[in-house]
Amino acid sequence: MNINIYLVSTVHREKGNCTSERLFEILNKIKPDVVFCETSKQLFEDFKKGLIHSSLEFNAIEKLSKYHSFSFVAIDSFPAPSSIFRKQVEELFGIINQDEKFSNALKKNNENTHLFGFEYLNSDESIQVFDEMSEREKNVISQLENLEYTNVYKNWLSVIDNRENEMLENINSYVKNNEFETAVFLVGAAHRKAIFNKIKVNKNIQLKWNLEVAK
Structure with a gap:
């Protein structure tokens, strides 16, 4: 069945x-x-x-x-990740948030969520906006050329991937x-x-x- x-x-x-x-x-x-x-x-x-x-x-x-x-x-x-790792992720995304294209995509996501609620969150448009944010994250990380930030970001993506799998x-x-x-x-x-x-x-x-x- x-x-x-x-x-x-x-x-x-x-x-x-x-x-x-x-x-x-x-x-x-x-x-x-x-x-x-x-x-x-x-x-x-x-x-x-x-x-x-x-x-x-x-x-x-x-x-x-x-x-x-x-x-x-x-x-x-x-x-759950350690408090130290969560603090590292928070610091990293503080830097990413300074990127204009990322912040614009984040703003668009928040506005659409407020206006359209679950209809937006369960739409292809929502996926596209999250894709935009993801691409900007990777772009910012690559421009930083900082190995510590790169490793934190890789580990963060790994945590998300493992959570989804589990x-x-x-x-x-x-x-x-x-x-x-x-x-x-x-x-x-x-x-x-x-x-x-x-x-x-x-x-x-x-x-x-x-x-x-x-x-």
């Missing part, structure tokens, strides 16, 4: 028309048996304890639970061990293109992916 799984690109904080209420409406329309989410078990536990108050996805999931029964699966199990592996593992018909995968819009490409390369024949969800 094929399982319908909806890839819903999102952001982790409310921005303009990208709200937890709108995400709830999308989820409630799908009525999934399972919600896979780009988060860790610890973060979700912290939310339930009231230690985290602002999460677009968690707020939408909490409201959905009042109307519909489903299983929630936190699938981001890759170890999330998809966790989904596949859950599919093998559980019976259900419909699922949703909530993941940050920056991962959309890579996730889609990895789905095509490492296709799980049990999963029928649906990308048309935010209309």
Whole structure:
């Protein structure tokens, strides 16, 4: 039996028309048996304890639970980077943000998210804007000619790649061990293109992916 799984690109904080209420409406329309989410078990536990108050996805999931029964699966199990590495990445992107073309693409992404919400985040235009930012990142790094920054950036891309791989592996593992018909995968819009490409390369024949969800 094929399982319908909806890839819903999102952001982790409310921005303009990208709200937890709108995400709830999308989820409630799908009525999934399972919600896979780009988060860790610890973060979700912290939310339930009231230690985290602002999460677009968690707020939408909490409201959905009042109307519909489903299983929630936190699938981001890759170890978090060290505080030192996160500080290095933050410093690096502080430099990248000074690039005019990068900052323009970032501004465009933020404006489109505010104006069009999930319709934008789940569109080809969103992928194109993230591609623009990625190309500018690489361009800035190459111009810096700084080995330390180059290594930090390579390691950062490796962390993202490994997280995406592990999330998809966790989904596949859950599919093998559980019976259900419909699922949703909530993941940050920056991962959309890579996730889609990895789905095509490492296709799980049990999963029928649906990308048309935010209309």
